[in-house]
Amino acid sequence: xxxxxxxxxxxxxxxxxxxxxxxxxxxxxxxxxxxxxxxxxxxxxxxxxxxxxxxxxxxxxxxxxxxxxxxxxxxxxxxxxxxxxxxxxxxxxxxxxxxxxxxxxxxxxxxxxxxxxxxxxxxxxxxxxxxxxxxxxxxxxxxxxxxxxxxxxxxxxxxxxxxxxxxxxxxxxxxxxxxxxxxxxxxxxxxxxxxxxxxxxxxxxxxxxxxxxxxxxxxxxxxxxxxxxxxxxxxxxxxxxxxxxxxxxxxxxxxxxxxxxxxxxxxxxxxxxxxxxxxxxxxxxxxxxxxxxxxxxxxxxxxxxxxxxx
Ligand SMILES: N[C@@H](CCC(=O)N[C@@H](CS)C(=O)NCC(=O)O)C(=O)O
Numbered sequence: 001x002x003x004x005x006x007x008x009x010x011x012x013x014x015x016x017x018x019x020x021x022x023x024x025x026x027x028x029x030x031x032x033x034x035x036x037x038x039x040x041x042x043x044x045x046x047x048x049x050x051x052x053x054x055x056x057x058x059x060x061x062x063x064x065x066x067x068x069x070x071x072x073x074x075x076x077x078x079x080x081x082x083x084x085x086x087x088x089x090x091x092x093x094x095x096x097x098x099x100x101x102x103x104x105x106x107x108x109x110x111x112x113x114x115x116x117x118x119x120x121x122x123x124x125x126x127x128x129x130x131x132x133x134x135x136x137x138x139x140x141x142x143x144x145x146x147x148x149x150x151x152x153x154x155x156x157x158x159x160x161x162x163x164x165x166x167x168x169x170x171x172x173x174x175x176x177x178x179x180x181x182x183x184x185x186x187x188x189x190x191x192x193x194x195x196x197x198x199x200x201x202x203x204x205x206x207x208x209x210x211x212x213x214x215x216x217x218x219x220x221x222x223x224x225x226x227x228x229x230x231x232x233x234x235x236x237x238x239x240x241x242x243x244x245x246x247x248x249x250x251x252x253x254x255x256x257x258x259x260x261x262x263x264x265x266x267x268x269x270x271x272x273x274x275x276x277x278x279x280x281x282x283x284x285x286x287x288x289x290x291x292x293x294x295x296x297x298x299x300x301x302x303x304x305x306x307x308x309x310x
Contacts, residue, residue: 002058002059002061002234002238003028003029003030003058003234004022004027004028004029004030004056004057004058004073004076005029005030005031005032005056005057005058005226005231005234006018006019006022006029006030006031006032006054006055006056006057006223007032007034007043007046007053007054007055007056007057007228007231008031008032008033008034008053008054008055009033009034009035009036009053010033011036011194012036012053012054013103013106013187013188013190013191014052014053014054014066014099014187015053015054016187016190016191017066017183017184017186017187018054018056018066018069019220019221019223020183020186020187020215020216020218020219020220021066021069021070021073021082021180021183022073022220022221022223023218023219023220023221024080024082024178024183024218025073025076025077025080025082025221026077026221027073027076027077027221027222028221028222028223028224029221029222029223029224030223030224030225030226030231031223031224031225031226032057032225032226032227032228032231033225033228034053034055034228036053036131036134037130037131037134038051038134042228042229042231042232043055043228045232045235045290045291045292045293046062046231046232046235046290046293046296046298047062047064047272047298048272048273048274048286048288048290048296048298049270049271049272049273050064050264050268050270050272050298050300051268051270052064052065052264052268054066054069056069056072056073057231057234057235058072058076058241059234059235059238059239059240059241060235060236060238060239060240060241060293060294060295060296060297061240061241061296061297061299062235062296062297062298062299063299064298064299064300064301065264065300065301065304065305066099066184067092067095067096067099067180067301067303067304068282068283068299068300068301070082070083070095070180070183071083071282071283072299080178081178081179082178082179082180082183083179083180084175084177084178084179087175087177087179090175090179090181091175091179091180091181092180094174094175094179094181094184094185095179095180095181095183095184096184096303096304098181098184098185098188099184099188100144100266101159102159102184102185102188103188104144104146104147104152105147105152105155105156105159106152106188106189106191106192106198107146107147107191108146108147108148108149108151108152109149109152109153109156109192109198109201110191110192110194110195110198111149112149112197112198114197115195115197115198118195118196118197119194119195138267138268139267141269142264142265142266142267142268142269143265143266143267144266144267156201160201160202160204160205160208161205163185163205163207163208164205164206164207164208167207167208167211168207172211172214173211173214174211182211182215183215186212186215186216189202189208189212190212190216193212232292232293235293235294235296236292236293236294237294239295240287240295240296240297241297243277243278243285243297244278244280244283246278246279246280247280247281248279248280248281250279252307254276254279254307254309255276256276256277256278256279257275257276257277258275258276258309259273259274259275259276259309259310260273260274260275260276260286260307260308260309260310261273261307261308261309261310262274262284262286262298262300262305262306262307263305263306263308264304264305265304265305265306266304271308272286272288272298272300273286273288273310274286274287274288274298275287275288276307277297279302280302281302282301282302282303283299283300283301283302284299284300284301284302284305284307285297285298285299285300286298286300
């Protein structure tokens with residue numbers, strides 16, 4: 001059986017969500033460290049252009065976006081579950097809210113000058129300049145807009161106050177039992193916890209703080225390093241897994257077999273081109289042939305990604 005390979009870097013908060021989900025499920029995995037800014041030639045040999053972090057690889061199958069990575073991990077090991085029975089909609093929707101609304105608030109808070117000064121203190125000025133330029137570009141062409149810092153600061157107590165109340169009353173986890181929602185909220189708060197300037201935005205809420213420590217306590221499972229070149233070689237030697245059975249007639253009329261481009265809607269909208277081989281409720285799959293990686297299937301969530309014909 002193919003190993004789980006996570007392409008990520010330590011400071012990435014969405015990667016932290018994936019690492020914590022791997023820890024929650026007690027999984028072993030291979031860890032490929034990727035650059036935090038473009039170019040990422042070995043990663044894009046696998047994805048075909050998707051550049052966000054993290055990406056999960058299983059042989060010649062490449063999974064983009066943590067909302068879909070969660071479902072792939074669930075398929076790998078169903079228990080403990082990230083999607084508790086009867087709470088599937090609530091768990092996924094709350095996770096989606098955290099990964100967009102809560103995340104964009106925390107980006108503004110973390111990117112305030114006092115916090116950035118600490119985060120960038122050890123980096124040479126050229127590296128800071130390259131990082132800032134990369135992130136400005138990341139947001140161009142997408143639907144997401146930065147929350148102004150003053151607005152993020154002003155609204156933050158409402159978001160945290162609601163979390164605090166729910167956690168005080170609902171037990172150890174957001175929905176009473178663990179779910180993907182816990183990991184989506186926790187990785188965003190993990191981002192704020194990285195410097196003293198923003199850590200208080202979490203620490204001031206005692207029920208949130210003890211819940212946060214519980215989620216972080218799941219750890220990262222058992223990673224073992226792998227080079228990015230070796231990961232490309234793993235894909236080249238593997239054959240993509242059998243496709244799921246189609247159950248959805250695409251409402252936009254896209255047909256399996258068509259050449260299409262898929263891109264994220266919000267930011268990091270770099271398109272991936274290939275043949276549409278599956279279109280389902282949660283997932284779409286493109287087949288692409290890469291000079292180095294060979295034939296790969298690139299999986300995207302349906303929600304939050306758009307298809308165009310080419
Ligand atoms: N919706 C995506 C968001 C991923 C994301 O925004 N990741 C950030 C890092 S935390 C990113 O890609 N930054 C640019 C980069 O790493 O190149 C997911 O759930 O995976």
